[in-house]
Amino acid sequence: MTREKDKKIGRERIKILLKEAEEVWEDKPELSKRYVRLAEKIGQKIETPLPTPLKKKYCDNCKQILIDGKNCKIRISKENIVKICEECGYKNTYKIEENSRV
Numbered sequence: 001m002t003r004e005k006d007k008k009i010g011r012e013r014i015k016i017l018l019k020e021a022e023e024v025w026e027d028k029p030e031l032s033k034r035y036v037r038l039a040e041k042i043g044q045k046i047e048t049p050l051p052t053p054l055k056k057k058y059c060d061n062c063k064q065i066l067i068d069g070k071n072c073k074i075r076i077s078k079e080n081i082v083k084i085c086e087e088c089g090y091k092n093t094y095k096i097e098e099n100s101r102v
């Protein structure tokens with residue numbers, strides 16, 4: 001599972017899963033977490049770390065999808081964006097990159 005085509009399919013699946021996770025979060029938070037875990041598993045399988053914009057979508061600690069204004073708080077400093085997960089309190093820190101536009 002390391003061919004380019006597989007990677008491409010894998011990445012598409014990850015995107016879809018994370019989008020689903022966002023959509024079901026309010027009604028089915030457990031299902032939402034399962035989607036995130038699945039997305040991570042696919043990432044490992046195709047040996048590609050998730051691209052940063054996708055990583056930013058969920059909590060690194062409890063794997064909950066993070067929805068701005070609903071279940072996470074955002075702090076922005078000079079160099080970092082910090083997303084504080086309201087479920088576990090974990091601070092997810094991301095570097096602000098010049099060209100990290102989604």
Ligand SMILES: [Zn+2]
Nearest residue numbers: 059062085088
């Ligand atoms: Zn969390």
